[in-house]
Amino acid sequence: MSDQPSALISPIPLENVPILQLRARLKTELSDGNRLGLLTAMSSPNGSQIISLLVQTLSGGVRVLISQLPHDAASYASLTPDIPQAHWFEREINDMWGIRPLGHPRLKSLVIHDTYPDNLFPLAQQVSPALMRKRNNRAAYRFSVVQGNGVYEVPVGPVHAGIIEPGHFRFSCLGEVIENLEIRLGYVHRGVEERLTNCDWKAMRHVVEAASSDTAAANAVAHAQAIESLAGVQAPPDIQRLRSACVEIERAACHIGDLGGICNDLGFGAGSAAFAVLRGTVLGIAEMITGSRFMTGVIVPLSHRNMPAKPLCTAAANRLHECRKQLQSTIPLLLQNSSAIERMEGMGVMKHSLAQDFGLVGPAGRASGIDYDVRKVFRLPEYDCMEWQTPNLYDGDVLARAKVRATEATTALDLASVMLASVTPVSAPESVVELPADSAGVGIVEAWRGELIHLILTNSDGVVARYKIKDPSFNNWTALAVAARGNLLSDFPLCNKSFGLSYSGTDL
Amino acid sequence: MLPALLNYLRGARQTRGPVLPDLMDVNRGLPTLTSSPCIHNEGCTTCADGCVSDAISLSTEDTAMVTLDLGKCLACGHCTHACPTGTIAASRITRTAVRQRSNLVLTAGVTSPPAATNMREMFRNSLVVRYVSTGDNATDMEVNACMNPLFDASRFGIQFTASPRFADALLIGGPVPLAMHEPLRATFEAMAHPRLVIAAGMQAVSGGLFTGGYTKADGVGKVLQPDIWIPGNPPHPWMIIHGLLLAMGHPLAFANQLDP
Ligand code: SF4
Ligand code: SF4
Numbered sequence: 001m002s003d004q005p006s007a008l009i010s011p012i013p014l015e016n017v018p019i020l021q022l023r024a025r026l027k028t029e030l031s032d033g034n035r036l037g038l039l040t041a042m043s044s045p046n047g048s049q050i051i052s053l054l055v056q057t058l059s060g061g062v063r064v065l066i067s068q069l070p071h072d073a074a075s076y077a078s079l080t081p082d083i084p085q086a087h088w089f090e091r092e093i094n095d096m097w098g099i100r101p102l103g104h105p106r107l108k109s110l111v112i113h114d115t116y117p118d119n120l121f122p123l124a125q126q127v128s129p130a131l132m133r134k135r136n137n138r139a140a141y142r143f144s145v146v147q148g149n150g151v152y153e154v155p156v157g158p159v160h161a162g163i164i165e166p167g168h169f170r171f172s173c174l175g176e177v178i179e180n181l182e183i184r185l186g187y188v189h190r191g192v193e194e195r196l197t198n199c200d201w202k203a204m205r206h207v208v209e210a211a212s213s214d215t216a217a218a219n220a221v222a223h224a225q226a227i228e229s230l231a232g233v234q235a236p237p238d239i240q241r242l243r244s245a246c247v248e249i250e251r252a253a254c255h256i257g258d259l260g261g262i263c264n265d266l267g268f269g270a271g272s273a274a275f276a277v278l279r280g281t282v283l284g285i286a287e288m289i290t291g292s293r294f295m296t297g298v299i300v301p302l303s304h305r306n307m308p309a310k311p312l313c314t315a316a317a318n319r320l321h322e323c324r325k326q327l328q329s330t331i332p333l334l335l336q337n338s339s340a341i342e343r344m345e346g347m348g349v350m351k352h353s354l355a356q357d358f359g360l361v362g363p364a365g366r367a368s369g370i371d372y373d374v375r376k377v378f379r380l381p382e383y384d385c386m387e388w389q390t391p392n393l394y395d396g397d398v399l400a401r402a403k404v405r406a407t408e409a410t411t412a413l414d415l416a417s418v419m420l421a422s423v424t425p426v427s428a429p430e431s432v433v434e435l436p437a438d439s440a441g442v443g444i445v446e447a448w449r450g451e452l453i454h455l456i457l458t459n460s461d462g463v464v465a466r467y468k469i470k471d472p473s474f475n476n477w478t479a480l481a482v483a484a485r486g487n488l489l490s491d492f493p494l495c496n497k498s499f500g501l502s503y504s505g506t507d508l
Numbered sequence: 509m510l511p512a513l514l515n516y517l518r519g520a521r522q523t524r525g526p527v528l529p530d531l532m533d534v535n536r537g538l539p540t541l542t543s544s545p546c547i548h549n550e551g552c553t554t555c556a557d558g559c560v561s562d563a564i565s566l567s568t569e570d571t572a573m574v575t576l577d578l579g580k581c582l583a584c585g586h587c588t589h590a591c592p593t594g595t596i597a598a599s600r601i602t603r604t605a606v607r608q609r610s611n612l613v614l615t616a617g618v619t620s621p622p623a624a625t626n627m628r629e630m631f632r633n634s635l636v637v638r639y640v641s642t643g644d645n646a647t648d649m650e651v652n653a654c655m656n657p658l659f660d661a662s663r664f665g666i667q668f669t670a671s672p673r674f675a676d677a678l679l680i681g682g683p684v685p686l687a688m689h690e691p692l693r694a695t696f697e698a699m700a701h702p703r704l705v706i707a708a709g710m711q712a713v714s715g716g717l718f719t720g721g722y723t724k725a726d727g728v729g730k731v732l733q734p735d736i737w738i739p740g741n742p743p744h745p746w747m748i749i750h751g752l753l754l755a756m757g758h759p760l761a762f763a764n765q766l767d768p
Contacts, residue, residue: 113687120722127722158691161670163652165641166688187687188643191723199717203560206582207717213646213742257649276656284532291536294646294742297584306536306585504643504682 012064012229012440019050019067023079026052026065030083033058035359035372037444037453038470039079039089041097043124044459047071048099051466053455055444060377062442064455069099078104085359088474096123096193106144111186111507114138122194123466146172146180154489158187162493165503173489181484181492183477185507192508196467201227201433204467208454209296211469212505214254217246218447219469220299222454227301230441230456231433238426239304241382241419242313246286246295248416249320251448253282255363255409256327258500259334262402265494266340271333278330281323282413289316289420303430313423320417324410331406344399348483348495351396358482361475362450363404364499368396368479374446385418396483401498408448437462449473449502471505523660527760528746528753531600536585538739540599541576541614547593548573555587555596561710561717564596578604578739579612579713603761605738605751609729612713612739630702631676631756634665637706638675640695642688643718643725646742647681647709653745654752661749664758672698677755678732681708681742683715683725692731704755706736709743716741 017025030036037053052065069076078101079086090101091110098121101107112120117134120127143153151174158166168184192211196204208223209216221243228234235243260275283293289308290298298305308316334340350360355368365372373390375383391407393400435441435458443454450472459465480499484492531537546552548566555574556564563580564587567573574595576587588598595616606612641648654661655668669675672695684692696705707713707728718725728734738751753761 115686115690116722122722132722132724158688159640159695163639163641163648163668165643165645165648166691187691188641188682188685189687189723190643190683190685190718190725191721192718194721195718200560202558203717206560206584210644210711210717213644214649216646257652273657276653277658280653280656280658287532288534291534291585292583293535293650293744296741297536297582297586306589502645504645507643 011232011436012062012442014064014066014440017065017067019069019076022050022052022065022067023077023082026079027082029054036083036085037062037451038455038468039086039093040455040466040468041093041099041123042457042466044068047073048097048124050076050093051455051457051468053442053453055377055451057372057377060379062444064440064442074098075100075102077102080104084357085475087478095121097121098124109141109186111189113186113189114140122191127194141184143170143182143184144180148174150174151179167503169492171489171492176488176490178484178487178489178492181481183481185477185503187507188504189507190504192469193467197464201464205300206297208469211508212471212502213294215250215447215449215452215471215502215505217250217295217299218445218452219454220296221247222443222445222452224299224301225443225445226441226454226456227433228441229443230435230439230458232436233302233433235302235304236426236428237381238424239307239428240380242304242307242423243299244380244382245416245419245423246290246299247445247447248412248419249282249286250295252409252412252416253279253286254448254500255405255412256282258497259331259402259406259409261497261500262398262494263334263340265497266343268334268337268340271337271340274330274333278323278326281326285316285319285323288312288319300430301433303428307425307427309425313420317417317421320413320420324413324417327410327413331410335403335406341399343494344402344498345397347398347487347491348498349395349397350479350483352394354482355396355479358478359475360479361472362446362448363408364401364476364479365450366391367393367400367404369394372451374444374451378444382419383415385422386414388415398495398498435462435464447472449500450476469505469508471502471508473501473506476501477506523657523663528602528750531602531744533600535600536583536588537598537600538578538581538583538604539576539588539596541574541616542594542597544594546573546595546616552592554590554592558586558590560584574616576614577612577714578614579609579710579737580716581710581739581741582716583741602744602746603750604740604747605736605754607736607754609713609734609737612737631704632758634667635677635752635756636667636669636675637677637679637752638669638672638695638699639679639681640692642680642682642684642692642712644682644709644711644742647711650742650745651679651681651708651748654748659745659749661752664749664753664760665756666749666752672696673700675699675703677704677706677752679706679708679752680712680728683711683718684728684731685718685723685725689724689731696732704736705732705734706738706751706755707734708738708748708751710739710741713737713739
């Protein structure tokens with residue numbers, strides 16, 4: 001039996017680090033087995049604060065560093081030149097708080113588009129109707145320009161050709177080959193984090209489920225963990241096991257769906273149909289134990305709503321096992337198919353060294369040799385139920401990502417099946433949680449796309465002052481832009497699908 | 509590879525037989541109002557107290573005491589579980605799309621969205637759909653599922669197209685935040701007349717939990733005028749297909765529908 005999951009140990013250690021020392025400090029920490037989980041900001045009575053969350057990837061643990069800015073300071077020295085992972089986080093801080101990271105190599109808007117009024121910094125101020133009516137003189141977004149003989153631009157989006165989320169891709173091409181790709185997101189910025197600091201705590205779980213609604217279960221689990229770690233309480237082990245089973249079912253369903261998507265982008269209809277049917281089976285099992293195909297509305301802090309009875313869990317476990325057999329006979333349609341392999345091999349390569357610099361997470365990271373899996377690092381007890389491995393490949397191409405995802409889907413079905421078989425329904429009251437003042441709560445989950453973090457910070461009244469969600473996609477978008485270089489424009493959809501990133505999780 | 513292929517070829521017919529069936533019993537479905545009287549006049553407020561999306565309003569005037577807006581409902585299952593009298597109960601019908609936004613608002617006595625009259629039948633046998641996603645990727649997945657072999661919407665003459673130029677209907681999922689207002693309008697403007705607008709899912713219908721904020725994510729209705737409204741969070745593929753069939757004026761959309 002392993003120790004208690006470290007992420008849930010409360011209180012989460014908070015440490016004040018002077019802003020002038022932050023850059024050097026983070027550099028040392030990152031070379032010491034830590035990764036930058038997230039970087040964000042927060043208001044305090046004495047001025048803004050820069051918040052860094054460090055994940056200890058060797059021993060499993062989370063720390064939060066708080067750097068106070070002087071009272072009226074609206075800038076600080078950018079961390080990105082030394083810490084490339086901070087790149088998008090700092091753009092977000094600039095957008096949401098109006099705090100400028102000075103010396104940032106490419107400071108542009110990330111989520112607040114030029115359609116918004118001037119001086120709107122949604123998390124730094126109370127947004128009034130008068131402010132929303134203000135004129136908009138924001139400078140238009142400027143894409144990087146690639147110059148040279150014969151270079152031309154192909155703008156794609158925000159509305160894409162397929163049934164997929166909106167975002168803008170600006171390709172600079174030479175002939176059919178992509179020389180550069182710039183990705184502009186923010187089209188589905190819905191104000192999730194602002195909502196989370198202004199709603200009743202019972203509504204929060206529903207807001208987080210909608211943050212990236214294809215990752216509803218993992219978001220609900222991260223939320224429950226964050227609230228629990230803040231309040232210093234734990235849900236009973238059976239409930240934690242059931243939650244993890246839900247996260248694994250979600251993982252299986254989404255990877256299977258995307259394997260079908262890869263077939264589709266290869267022009268391989270039969271494969272696409274086979275995976276789609278299988279995904280339907282997995283969603284049917286999700287529906288069986290939660291009443292919802294996307295497992296919404298059941299995973300809550302401290303408790304679990306409508307806990308499935310023992311026979312239902314057993315039946316679901318058996319069906320998952322059946323499903324695993326079908327998956328095993330379906331995967332070769334794609335991965336032992338010479339024409340499919342020919343298309344995927346060597347395409348959209350993400351090198352290991354770059355993957356490390358950008359802090360890639362999840363299957364995309366594991367396809368480029370980044371051996372980081374939240375489930376392994378934080379050693380949740382329910383994952384000791386069987387022997388299992390996370391795949392780790394080095395090629396970093398579409399094929400490697402497809403292989404990793406196929407293996408993870410299979411393992412997820414196994415894990416979910418074993419966990420469900422040992423769930424015994426318990427009743428745990430959903431008692432109202434008192435939140436302590438000036439504290440932090442963290443939830444960290446290996447969602448199907450990778451490391452998902454929820455950070456909650458309370459103010460001196462014990463009220464949620466900041467709720468930050470770091471979707472796994474946030475780390476991986478830059479990788480997609482880099483991986484696309486040197487490939488044919490017409491191969492981009494396939495490359496994109498192999499990453500399968502979330503637009504809404506990033507835009508929030 | 510060979511065994512895999514054989515296994516695939518041996519596979520049974522996958523497409524589901526009955527069209528627009530009720531959801532499985534295990535699914536919590538959407539809430540509906542029954543004829544069983546509400547006891548709000550005795551002080552009960554259980555359903556509305558636990559509804560985080562303000563989908564339920566209670567009043568003590570005359571007999572219609574509960575009003576339930578399916579266009580705001582998250583399908584969380586709280587009210588259907590907690591109502592002591594069974595006034596609010598789970599409904600698993602998938603024929604839930606309507607032509608008027610107000611028809612998603614149920615009041616006591618009107619227990620399901622009424623069927624529409626005066627069909628526009630120009631798309632009776634073929635509907636080409638352009639889908640625009642605006643921030644609810646679960647709905648995207650369910651729209652995708654409509655075309656898989658299980659649901660196979662193409663057998664009704666439904667196709668999805670990449671170009672709004674070819675489209676008869678614009679199907680929209682998600683709450684339509686500010687940065688998507690213009691792209692959505694532009695997509696609509698690119699479509700030839702006649703053209704239909706369909707809001708898929710509670711977020712598209714009302715903005716859901718994001719409504720009223722600085723991002724103006726208040727649903728499709730604030731940008732375009734939908735002809736069809738589909739509730740659900742996310743809507744089940746059958747519910748989406750029902751919305752599309754209703755847009756076509758397809759007889760299947762009306763069979764078995766409870767009369768208003
Ligand atoms: S099921 Fe719908 S109406 Fe009922 S409480 Fe939940 S959100 Fe409200
Ligand atoms: S509908 Fe049911 S829960 Fe709501 S007030 Fe009436 S009796 Fe109470």
